[in-house]
Amino acid sequence: MKVTLYGVRGSIPTSSRDTVKYGGQTACLLVEVDDKLLVFDAGTGIRQLGNDIIADDRDIHLFFSHYHWDHIQGFPFFKPAYQCGRNIHLRSAYLPKENAKAVLDQMVNPHFPVPGDKIQAKVRVMPMDSAGNLQLGKVKITTCALNHPGGGAAYKVETEQGSFAYVTDNELSPPNEPTTSWTQWVDFLQGVDLLVHDAMYLDEEQKSTHGWGHSLISQAMKLAKDAKVANLVLFHHDPDRTDEQLEGILEDCEKWVNDNDVAYTVRLAKETDVYHILNSTVNLNY
Numbered sequence: 001m002k003v004t005l006y007g008v009r010g011s012i013p014t015s016s017r018d019t020v021k022y023g024g025q026t027a028c029l030l031v032e033v034d035d036k037l038l039v040f041d042a043g044t045g046i047r048q049l050g051n052d053i054i055a056d057d058r059d060i061h062l063f064f065s066h067y068h069w070d071h072i073q074g075f076p077f078f079k080p081a082y083q084c085g086r087n088i089h090l091r092s093a094y095l096p097k098e099n100a101k102a103v104l105d106q107m108v109n110p111h112f113p114v115p116g117d118k119i120q121a122k123v124r125v126m127p128m129d130s131a132g133n134l135q136l137g138k139v140k141i142t143t144c145a146l147n148h149p150g151g152g153a154a155y156k157v158e159t160e161q162g163s164f165a166y167v168t169d170n171e172l173s174p175p176n177e178p179t180t181s182w183t184q185w186v187d188f189l190q191g192v193d194l195l196v197h198d199a200m201y202l203d204e205e206q207k208s209t210h211g212w213g214h215s216l217i218s219q220a221m222k223l224a225k226d227a228k229v230a231n232l233v234l235f236h237h238d239p240d241r242t243d244e245q246l247e248g249i250l251e252d253c254e255k256w257v258n259d260n261d262v263a264y265t266v267r268l269a270k271e272t273d274v275y276h277i278l279n280s281t282v283n284l285n286y
């Protein structure tokens with residue numbers, strides 16, 4: 001299984017010399033597994049992803065965490081959507097069915113010149129099973145409901161090669177009753193080889209951000225420990241967070257890992273990084 005990060009930023013794209021190292025594109029990941037192309041979210045990172053797979057004519061399975069702008073806004077610039085004969089399957093869970101075509105519905109006058117129903121690719125809304133899960137060949141995909149305004153889904157992808165989970169726009173300790181409790185997250189993510197989790201805020205920022213549907217970095221760290229994940233990637237960086245600040249945060253996280261006798265590796269999500277999962281071992285960029 002190969003996981004490529006195309007967009008790691010939260011909320012809005014950034015472009016400045018202060019964010020160039022970790023990247024400014026919004027949420028988008030490509031997972032290549034068992035001859036399948038799985039794409040998670042269609043933030044602005046999906047533009048480059050589309051360019052990279054333009055000559056690959058396999059079906060594209062596009063899964064949405066939810067439909068906030070930073071997770072759909074790249075789709076109008078996704079070149080495979082304009083290819084005749086291209087199949088794109090849209091999937092989501094825990095979200096209203098009437099919003100299932102949100103990526104196409106945003107392509108409307110006066111916001112975009114090409115209407116969503118006039119693109120060349122065959123875009124279909126496809127179901128998950130009644131439990132919100134899916135078996136695609138040898139790939140098992142399970143979901144869990146996000147703690148986020150408007151709801152949404154976390155995804156876990158499992159094969160005989162290993163496991164990967166994508167949990168973004170998730171507030172682990174929201175001010176009200178969570179949709180998914182801490183214990184349920186620990187169960188869902190138990191022993192995952194690679195976890196990409198929302199880590200938008202610092203403890204001292206919680207006062208002004210509590211209830212916004214994002215996690216504290218410290219909570220994502222603790223969850224990874226409790227769930228015994230092997231590799232944690234901190235994701236959905238605040239658009240105002242500079243590369244230098246992110247690296248300071250990583251240093252603190254690595255210190256916490258050492259001080260708390262934790263077994264996992266923690267990294268910052270970085271655009272263009274490629275994680276390989278084989279025999280449940282995770283390697284970065286080899």
Ligand SMILES: [Zn+2]
Pocket residue numbers: 010011027068070071169236
């Ligand atoms: Zn977001």
Ligand SMILES: [Zn+2]
Pocket residue numbers: 066068148169213
């Ligand atoms: Zn969101």
